Structures are given as structure tokens and as C-alpha cells.
Amino acid sequence: MTSGPPKTPGSFADWTTRRWLRVGVTGALVVLAVLGSLGGWAMWRTSQITASLVDRRSPALIESIRIEAAMVNQETGIRGYGVTGRPDFLQPYARGAADQRTATRRLRPLLRGDDRGLADLAAVERYAGAWRTHIAGPVSAAAPGEAARIAAQRADAGKADFDALRGAMTRQQAHLWDERIAATRELRRATTLRDWMFAVIAVVILLVAALVFEALRRGVTGPLTRLGSAAREVAQGRFDRSLEGTGPADLRLLAADVDSMRLRLVEELRFTEGARRMLDEQAEELKRSNAELEQFAYVASHDLQEPLRKVSSFTQLLQRRYGGQLDAKADQYIAFAVDGANRMQNLINDLLAFSRVGRVHNEQQTVDLEKVLTRTLGDLSVSVEETGADISHDALPTVVGDPTQLGMLWQNLLSNAIKFRSPDRPPRIHVGAARDGDTWRFTVTDNGIGIAPEFQEKVFVLFQRLHTKDAYPGTGIGLAMCKKVVEFHGGTIGIDPGHRTGTRVLVVLPALAAAPAAPDREARP
Known part of the structure; x- marks a missing residue:
């Protein structure tokens, strides 16, 4: 100015x-x-x-x-x-x-x-x-x-x-x-x-009166009108429009302050435009990286699976044909090869499932969690029967999400509760549901071995294991996949630090706008 x-x-x-x-x-x-x-x-x-x-x-x-x-x-x-x-x-x-x-x-x-x-x-x-x-x-x-x-x-x-x-x-x-x-x-x-x-x-x-009105028009209303018109032009995007003040000293000072604010906005817009271009470049880079990851997933699911299946098949044939005919050390080596091939195949399958969350399965629709849980309990019926697990649950609501991903969520949470059971008592698992404003708070409570406080955040990290594969089999991807599914649906997941006997997993998901609160009831598989 x-x-x-x-x-x-x-x-x-x-x-x-x-x-x-x-x-x-x-x-x-x-x-x-x-x-x-x-x-x-x-x-x-x-x-x-x-x-x-x-x-x-x-x-x-x-x-x-x-x-x-x-x-x-x-x-x-x-x-x-x-x-x-x-x-x-x-x-x-x-x-x-x-x-x-x-x-x-x-x-x-x-x-x-x-x-x-x-x-x-x-x-x-x-x-x-x-x-x-x-x-x-x-x-x-x-x-x-x-x-x-x-x-x-x-x-x-x-x-x-x-x-x-x-x-x-x-x-x-x-x-x-x-x-x-x-x-x-x-x-x-x-x-x-x-x-x-x-x-x-x-x-x-x-x-x-005429002089007063004319003086007000020239000294106050006129300068304010011109300043307001210029400010509106700036608000509409004409940031090159300079605001020149006329009239008394305080109105000129006001125009100078507004023009300083305009110049500051111009500087901020320049910085924002640069940041936006950088974000666009990063988005393009991320797109390219995602494409490469999808290509890697394709290679892992096809090109790597085929030789891995051959290795696994021939090591198993080798074990069946020559098992007991060689010395004990050879039998041990063959067992190591078979186990390694099987674990590698399971790891690749889990990685593929993890990469598909939010990418392959992404059908947003209303999902009845009662039906999803019933289907999950049917899939886990063998484990439930073998361990004598007692699973109960509250009435579950209907939410918006992908039914396949939500099924994976319940399956991983319940299978973990069954897997990490206490050796001196049968598993007791309860799925709770409570409405809290515009969200649903779900809990999966078990009486298993529990999780130490220092590991309650680490269990959601990819490949994070707290036990050896001999004690508890698995790849360490289950809770990481649960976290990815919940966050994809706009929710949060964590371990209840106040629960002492066993483990209680807290899951918060958005509720439907008109979803009625579910009545309290218990059901067993």
C-alpha cells in the first residue's frame, strides 16, 4: 500500500x-x-x-x-x-x-x-x-x-x-x-x-444537517464503503487488489491493517500453494508406490507361491518317502525344511490378506454384526469345541462397513482369545456392546494369559510376537490386521489397561445416525 x-x-x-x-x-x-x-x-x-x-x-x-x-x-x-x-x-x-x-x-x-x-x-x-x-x-x-x-x-x-x-x-x-x-x-x-x-x-x-450528512458521507461512510468493496473483492479471490484508505486517520490506519492482512494472506497462499504442489507430488509418489506394492502383492501371490508350493510339496514327499530311512539328523533337517516352507506360505497368505484391507474389500454397506458374529462362531466351531470355550455376547447393532473386513475383525479377536487361553481353566469369552453417543463401544473380554502393560501397544505392530512359535503358533499379523480394519472404518482399538484377569480388547466404531440402542441380552453359540 x-x-x-x-x-x-x-x-x-x-x-x-x-x-x-x-x-x-x-x-x-x-x-x-x-x-x-x-x-x-x-x-x-x-x-x-x-x-x-x-x-x-x-x-x-x-x-x-x-x-x-x-x-x-x-x-x-x-x-x-x-x-x-x-x-x-x-x-x-x-x-x-x-x-x-x-x-x-x-x-x-x-x-x-x-x-x-x-x-x-x-x-x-x-x-x-x-x-x-x-x-x-x-x-x-x-x-x-x-x-x-x-x-x-x-x-x-x-x-x-x-x-x-x-x-x-x-x-x-x-x-x-x-x-x-x-x-x-x-x-x-x-x-x-x-x-x-x-x-x-x-x-x-x-x-x-446537510453538512453533517455530507461530512459523514465523505469522511466515514464513503471511505468505509470503498474499503468494504475492496475487502469483498479480496475475499472473492482478487488478492492483488491493494486496499488504499481515505478519510480520517483511524480509517486510513484500518485500511493499512487490512492491507497488511491481505499481504500476509498472499504470503500464506504462496506457502500453501507450494505445500499443495508438494503434497500432489507426494500423492503421485504414493500412488506409484501403491501400484508397486500391488504389483508386489501380485508377484507374491502368484510368482512366489508357485515355487514355494513346489518346495513344500517335494520336502513333504521327501519326508514321507525317506522318513526313518536316513539318520536322525537327516530326518530333523527334512522336518525343518517342511516347517519352514509351511510357515513361509502362511506368512505370505497373511501378508496378502493384510494388504487387501481397504483395497480389495471395500464395500460400504449396512452390516448386521449379529449375523457376522454368528458366521464367525460357525467358522471357529472346531476350535471352540476342542478347547471347551464358552462364548457369550450382548445384542450387537447394525453399522456401516465392509462385511468381509468386519468378519476378519471378529475372527481374529475371538481366535486370539481362544489361542491365548490359560492352561489351568477353560476359555470364557464375552463380547459386549454399548452405545456411547454417536459411537458403539465393543469389548472382547477373556480369562486367558493376558498381556503385560508394557506390551499393550506393541501387540498391534506388524509381526510383533510375545511368545515363540512353539508355544503359540501364528505370524504376528492378526492384531495388526484388526487395527487396520478398525481404523479403515473410522474407529479405534486398544487394550483395556484396567482389566486384570485375562485381556479386554476395546473397539470403538461409528454408529448409524438413527440406529436404536440394542437391548441387553445374552446369546450363546
Whole structure:
């Protein structure tokens, strides 16, 4: 993987994904905080103006209008009483006076901080007091007969006072109305500013989101996608594909690590390819060797057997014809020749049988071991009868294998158990079978002479004998053939080291997937 130009310490190229995300999130939060503060100020400003308009300006104007209506009611009541002298006209005057006091009491707090509004209210109160002093007070206090005279005398002065009062109230309402209009205009401007500000905030948020997504695409998802695509190409077999990292420093480092792993895989593949070629060559050599062995087996079974049969036949004829006619030494030599020829023939036959395991007999099928054992016991019936052997067995299952080889297995195990019997007791042999998960564990237990612990591994070696041919005849191939048969069927064989009286051979073979566990029972031949 080619490296780029050297990066100066602290440059943007050295920033990791975490640092980019931290800086980006911090910047976005700062922008959002500023925009949120501006939006909050706009909301606060709008609410302040709205509160001023709703809670002060409009109620003040309404209270001013109520004061004017109360004064008009007072003036109407006084004028009616002065003209007619009827006391019931004083009721509108009294209600108007009460309404005036109430409206004034409500208006004063609404004008707090408004000097012009307080001045207008003071002028209204002053003119109202002058009118009440000059006209309303004397007329309302006078008797019905006097009221008309006082009203007539002071009509001009009363009119002048009330006109002045009306002018003061008009100015007050005009000022309040102007302030309300100004507040409404300011509210409209604040609302417009708020709406524009929120629109700008929305646009900025969208821009920030777009920038974040674009930054993630260019800095994280894009480099990861390209790295993943390159890694998939390598996984599909394109090991010459170089993985070049882009984006933040940690992603480039990840790409470099993955590319290093690719290079390591390339080296491993080169080594594996060389090992495979070597194995192919060895396989070819093994094939050739096996062919030579098969040729040797053919020669041994035909070319060697024929002269050996001649030697054996003529030495036996020599023994029959001249036995007893020569001296004792000659008879001994002839016996040695006959025995040697016979043992050589047996050895060649056993070697041929050993070489055929897995090569000649190789029919994989379901095999009923009950039938195989019954057939084996029939073949060994003479030995069983001569030795008085007692052979029992559990119910045997069905397995997958070659029936001929499995027959050779049981025959060798049982014949060994009979052959190596103890001289002071008849043979007792039991064949056991037990299911253990996906395998069958078979045991062949006898009460014979047993095998010393130091020889329990050696007995499975080809031509390994623990006794002389005079004590126990044989070629030493039987257990080696059993081992080859069991291993050919994917199993194991060994001697149970914990068994003391006699010998117990353990054989483990794979079980059928749906083979039911055999019920415990005993059978005798």
C-alpha cells in the first residue's frame, strides 16, 4: 500500500473520526445555541410587546373611555336635576361618580411609568374636580327648587368646565390610542422579525444537517464503503487488489491493517500453494508406490507361491518317502525344511490378506454384526469345541462397513482369545456392546494369559510376537490386521489397561445416525 505525503503534526490529516465528530458536534451545538438564543429573544420580545398591548395599552384605553362615559352620565344627571328638580336624576350622577372612581383606580396602575399618561389623568381629574366644584356639587346639594336657579346661574361656567374636561379626556384617549397603535405596529414588526428568524433558524438547521450528512458521507461512510468493496473483492479471490484508505486517520490506519492482512494472506497462499504442489507430488509418489506394492502383492501371490508350493510339496514327499530311512539328523533337517516352507506360505497368505484391507474389500454397506458374529462362531466351531470355550455376547447393532473386513475383525479377536487361553481353566469369552453417543463401544473380554502393560501397544505392530512359535503358533499379523480394519472404518482399538484377569480388547466404531440402542441380552453359540 502506497503512503501519501508526510503529514505535519496537528494537521487535519491526522484527525481521527472521533475528533472530527467531536469538533463537528461542538460546532453544530454552538450554532444551534446561538440560533436558539436569538429565537428565544425574539419570542421574549414578542411576548413582552403582546403583554404590554393586552395587559396595559388596551385596558388603559378602555378605562379612559369608561371614565368619559361616567362623566357624561354625571353631567346628564346634573343637567336633568337642574332642569326638572326631580331627585331621580341624581341616580345617574351617583352611579357615574362611582364608575369614575372605579375606572380611575383601575387606570392609575396601568399608567405606571408613563409620565404623559399620568399627566393626562391628572388633567382629567383636575378638570373633573373643577366641574364638580363649580356645578355638580352645588346643584346636587341644593333643594329641587334651588337647583334650577343655581343651574341657570352657572350654566355658562359649567359648560366651559365640562368642555375643558371633555378636551382633556379626548387628549388622554388620543394619546392612549396612539400608544396602542404604536404597540400594535411594534408587535407586528416583532412578529415579522420572529417569523423570519425562525425561518432562518430552520434553514440553518437544514444546512447544518446537510453538512453533517455530507461530512459523514465523505469522511466515514464513503471511505468505509470503498474499503468494504475492496475487502469483498479480496475475499472473492482478487488478492492483488491493494486496499488504499481515505478519510480520517483511524480509517486510513484500518485500511493499512487490512492491507497488511491481505499481504500476509498472499504470503500464506504462496506457502500453501507450494505445500499443495508438494503434497500432489507426494500423492503421485504414493500412488506409484501403491501400484508397486500391488504389483508386489501380485508377484507374491502368484510368482512366489508357485515355487514355494513346489518346495513344500517335494520336502513333504521327501519326508514321507525317506522318513526313518536316513539318520536322525537327516530326518530333523527334512522336518525343518517342511516347517519352514509351511510357515513361509502362511506368512505370505497373511501378508496378502493384510494388504487387501481397504483395497480389495471395500464395500460400504449396512452390516448386521449379529449375523457376522454368528458366521464367525460357525467358522471357529472346531476350535471352540476342542478347547471347551464358552462364548457369550450382548445384542450387537447394525453399522456401516465392509462385511468381509468386519468378519476378519471378529475372527481374529475371538481366535486370539481362544489361542491365548490359560492352561489351568477353560476359555470364557464375552463380547459386549454399548452405545456411547454417536459411537458403539465393543469389548472382547477373556480369562486367558493376558498381556503385560508394557506390551499393550506393541501387540498391534506388524509381526510383533510375545511368545515363540512353539508355544503359540501364528505370524504376528492378526492384531495388526484388526487395527487396520478398525481404523479403515473410522474407529479405534486398544487394550483395556484396567482389566486384570485375562485381556479386554476395546473397539470403538461409528454408529448409524438413527440406529436404536440394542437391548441387553445374552446369546450363546
